[in-house]
Each structure stands twice: as C-alpha cells, then as structure tokens.
Amino acid sequence: MGQGKSQFTEEELQDYEDLTYFTKKEVLYAHQKFKALAPERVGHNKNAKLPMAKVLQYPELRVNPFRDRICKVFSSSNDGDCNFEDFLDMMSVFSDAAPKPVKAEHAFRIFDFDGDDMIGVSDLREIVDRLCGPEQKLGNAEMQQLVQNILDEADLDDDGAISFAEFEHIIDKSSDFCQAFRIRL
Incomplete structure (x- = not known):
C-alpha cells in the first residue's frame, strides 16, 4: 500500500503545479521519469541530483543535438547536473502547455x-x-x-x-x- 504513496506533500505538489505548466498528476509522472534515469540514486531521496550523463539518457534528449546545452541551461548549478526541480522545469518549458x-x-x-x-x-x-x-x-x-x-x-x-x-x-x-x-x- 505504501508503494503508491507520493514522496511529495500535497503542499509541494501544489507548489510544483503553480510553478510549472503541469498538473499534479503530470508532476508525479515527471518524477517517475526522473527516478527511472537513476533509481539507485533517486530512490526515496527527492533531492537527489543526477549527473548530466544520466539526464542525457532521457530518450528525447539523447537524440537532440543541443542536449548538453539544454541540460546546462536548466541546471541550477549551471554544470548540466540536474535535480528533480531542474528536470521538472525543463520538461515544463518543453511541454505543449508552455507559452x-x-x-x-x-x-x-x-x-x-x-x-x-x-x-x-x-x-x-x-x-x-x-x-x-x-x-x-x-x-x-x-x-x-x-x-x-x-x-x-x-x-x-x-x-x-x-x-x-x-x-x-x-x-x-x-x-x-x-x-x-x-x-x-
């Protein structure tokens, strides 16, 4: 029963929904995708930071000729490494809902x-x-x-x-x- 429980509080999900172009459900889905890039690293650590090499394994980034630049632009540390919030921001801006x-x-x-x-x-x-x-x-x-x-x-x-x-x-x-x-x- 605990496996379906979110790592995020309702307040955190609301904040993510307010700060992105995603619904709460999409935020949770994005977290699943982020976690799938390095399950051993992310696990139950919602603050985990993935090296750019791991983020670049995301299928649509892997084939993009600007993949390294995309990671660097969205990385809060400007080195291409991304935490979940960086990844969420990237996915939000690249979503159909972003203006x-x-x-x-x-x-x-x-x-x-x-x-x-x-x-x-x-x-x-x-x-x-x-x-x-x-x-x-x-x-x-x-x-x-x-x-x-x-x-x-x-x-x-x-x-x-x-x-x-x-x-x-x-x-x-x-x-x-x-x-x-x-x-x-």
Whole structure:
C-alpha cells in the first residue's frame, strides 16, 4: 500500500503545479521519469541530483543535438547536473502547455553558447554544425555564406548578431516553433 504513496506533500505538489505548466498528476509522472534515469540514486531521496550523463539518457534528449546545452541551461548549478526541480522545469518549458514566449526565452539561452546575450557568428556556426552533424559538416565558404544569410534575414539592426528581440521576431514568424521546441514526458 505504501508503494503508491507520493514522496511529495500535497503542499509541494501544489507548489510544483503553480510553478510549472503541469498538473499534479503530470508532476508525479515527471518524477517517475526522473527516478527511472537513476533509481539507485533517486530512490526515496527527492533531492537527489543526477549527473548530466544520466539526464542525457532521457530518450528525447539523447537524440537532440543541443542536449548538453539544454541540460546546462536548466541546471541550477549551471554544470548540466540536474535535480528533480531542474528536470521538472525543463520538461515544463518543453511541454505543449508552455507559452511561446517562455519557449523562445529558453531557446535563445540554449543557442547563446558564449553567454553574451546575443547570438553571434560563433554561436550561429555552432548551431549549424550541430544541426548538420559531423557527417554533413559544411565547408568554410558554405558556412560563411549560410551564417551571412541568417544574419541578413534576422539581424534587423545590422550589428552582426541576433538580439533576443530579433530572435523573438523570428520566432513570431515561425508557425512550427512550438512544435519543434518540445520534449514529451
């Protein structure tokens, strides 16, 4: 009978429901998924922290070319290691219920590799490299042309980088952004 009992108090579940885009039932399901990544570590310790390598075993993260960046952006310690609250926040933002502006803010942070609050040339190169993968790596001339094409389209103030406002403008024009920016529980 005790196996079905939640590790969380009703108050904790209410807080999680209030702070995420999940219902209490979905919070409990997310905890099951988190626990399944390292049952020996999580067990009855609801405050357990999993190393990024364990979190990256989550099926939809495993195949995502930005998996390490996703973990680092959502990690409260900024090293990619995640506790349940970090994992819950990540799953909430990637859920269908999260609004577009919240998704855009996190996507921007994921793509801002150098953390300068701009998506510059080096960030764009990294994004393209990850999307192409090692087997389809672009040559230098192709990469330069593609990065320039992106900047020509997105860099509205011609400062050589994409600001968050410019990124939001791109996202607003993208009808499938929310569908692409999701991970299922």
